[in-house]
Amino acid sequence: xxxxxxxxxxxxxxxxxxxxxxxxxxxxxxxxxxxxxxxxxxxxxxxxxxxxxxxxxxxxxxxxxxxxxxxxxxxxxxxxxxxxxxxxxxxxxxxxxxxxxxxxxxxxxxxxxxxxxxxxxxxxxxxxxxxxxxxxxxxxxxxxxxxxxxxxxxxxxxxxxxxxxxxxxxxxxxxxxxxxxxxxxxxxxxxxxxxxxxxxxxxxxxxxxxxxxxxxxxxxxxxxxxxxxxxxxxxxxxxxxxxxxxxxxxxxxxxxxxxxxxxxxxxxxxxxxxxxxxxxxxxxxxxxxxxxxxxxxxxxxxxxxxxxxxxxxxxxxxxxxxxxxxxxxxxxxxxxxxxxxxxxxxxxxx
Numbered sequence: 001x002x003x004x005x006x007x008x009x010x011x012x013x014x015x016x017x018x019x020x021x022x023x024x025x026x027x028x029x030x031x032x033x034x035x036x037x038x039x040x041x042x043x044x045x046x047x048x049x050x051x052x053x054x055x056x057x058x059x060x061x062x063x064x065x066x067x068x069x070x071x072x073x074x075x076x077x078x079x080x081x082x083x084x085x086x087x088x089x090x091x092x093x094x095x096x097x098x099x100x101x102x103x104x105x106x107x108x109x110x111x112x113x114x115x116x117x118x119x120x121x122x123x124x125x126x127x128x129x130x131x132x133x134x135x136x137x138x139x140x141x142x143x144x145x146x147x148x149x150x151x152x153x154x155x156x157x158x159x160x161x162x163x164x165x166x167x168x169x170x171x172x173x174x175x176x177x178x179x180x181x182x183x184x185x186x187x188x189x190x191x192x193x194x195x196x197x198x199x200x201x202x203x204x205x206x207x208x209x210x211x212x213x214x215x216x217x218x219x220x221x222x223x224x225x226x227x228x229x230x231x232x233x234x235x236x237x238x239x240x241x242x243x244x245x246x247x248x249x250x251x252x253x254x255x256x257x258x259x260x261x262x263x264x265x266x267x268x269x270x271x272x273x274x275x276x277x278x279x280x281x282x283x284x285x286x287x288x289x290x291x292x293x294x295x296x297x298x299x300x301x302x303x304x305x306x307x308x309x310x311x312x313x314x315x316x317x318x319x320x321x322x323x324x325x326x327x328x329x330x331x332x333x334x335x336x337x338x339x340x341x342x343x344x345x346x347x348x349x350x
Contacts (some may be wrong), residue, residue, distance in 0.1 A: 024128055025050060031124055036112035040324050041128040043101045045115050049125060052095065056088040057129045061136040070140055088129075092122050185239040196238050203231040210261070222295070222349070226250060226288065229268055236272050244282050251289035257349050260325045264288070264297055266318050271301040278302040278339065296350045303341035322347070 028046035029039075036042055064084065070076035084114055104110035114120045186204065189197045210228045230248065237244055269284065275282045284301045315334070322330050330347035 021050065021054060024053065027128075029126060032112050032114050034112075034114055036114075038110070038112065041099070041103050041110075042112055042115075042212050044103055045095070045112065048095050048098050049092075049121070052088060052091045053125050056084060057126065059084050060129060060133045065133060065136055066140065069137070070144070089122065092125055093118065096121060102315065153300060185235060189238065194238075200235060200238055203235055206231050206233075217261060220261045221255075222253060222257040222290075223255065225259060225261065225264050226253065229265055230285075232265060232268060240282060242346045243280060244284070246284040246286070248286045249288070251287075253288070253290060257290055257295070259295065259347075259349060260321065263318070263321065263325075264345075266315070267297070267299050267345070270315055271299055271341070273305060274341065275301040276303045290349065293349050295345075295347050297345040300340050300342040300345070302339060303336060304339070311326050 025046055028049055029042050032045055033039065033042040060081075064077060064080050096115065099111050099115045100106065100108065108116070164301075173347040183204075186197070188201050189200055207228055210224070233246060233248060237246070249304060270282075271284050271286075272282070275284060284304060285299070287296075287298045289296050319332065322332060326347050330345065333342075336340045
């Protein structure tokens with residue numbers, strides 16, 4: 001099938017070339033036939049010029065232009081162009097003598113007027129060569145541009161796939177860490193046969209649904225993220241009992257606001273993982289609000305001043321995700337001073 005298509009394509013190209021050169025022959029007979037009634041002379045002279053024109057044209061469009069001009073080997077392009085022009089000019093001179101000797105029997109007056117002028121004959125030949133070469137050059141440039149666009153698109157697609165793989169890898173790093181903490185807590189409740197265990201299982205089920213089915217989406221509703229933050233907080237309340245003081249405040253949350261999934265929850269998780277008890281209490285304050293397509297998220301928890309939680313894997317992964325999803329559209333400040341670990345995030349929402 002492919003071989004047949006190749007053959008048909010080549011036959012089509014040959015037919016087009018034949019039609020073009022027939023057109024050139026008609027142009028020559030009209031051009032050199034001006035002020036001449038000897039059609040036989042004009043046709044013979046035009047036919048004699050055709051091989052010279054065809055050879056010169058094909059040398060330029062299939063050899064000199066593709067191999068030397070397009071590849072920017074300008075010295076060789078100039079050198080071989082000069083050789084071709086010298087040889088073709090020599091052949092053009094012979095064509096004039098052909099018209100004088102063989103077609104006019106050395107009778108200068110019998111020659112077609114325009115064929116007497118070496119300049120006009122050269123103009124006719126090189127005009128065809130220039131037009132065809134310009135068309136070939138345009139075609140090659142368009143092909144080069146198309147190939148460059150295809151290559152650029154392929155590179156962008158490859159980069160996008162790599163970004164997606166990296167993003168999935170970062171998510172996979174967050175999931176096991178989150179599940180480990182939650183299952184650990186559930187294990188402790190199960191050992192104590194606590195009445196809160198069924199409720200904990202239900203909330204964990206909701207979180208697992210979020211992790212398994214929602215996190216692969218590019219964006220989710222901000223309300224979904226808030227609901228799962230609340231579920232996580234309830235799980236942590238069960239684990240800490242009366243050792244936890246937490247305040248989660250939300251303001252001006254619009255129904256159509258969307259963010260990347262699992263973007264805020266790891267910050268909350270980090271506050272519990274790296275938070276420190278002060279006087280037997282872990283204090284966590286969270287505030288989330290929206291203003292004109294911008295989201296503001298603030299969280300602080302008691303911690304040791306010398307802690308290095310801001311360098312933990314969880315937060316580093318979040319920073320990478322922010323760079324990938326919200327590049328140049330967010331600001332993130334993390335401070336650990338005076339016994340308080342603070343995170344302030346502002347980002348543009350969808």
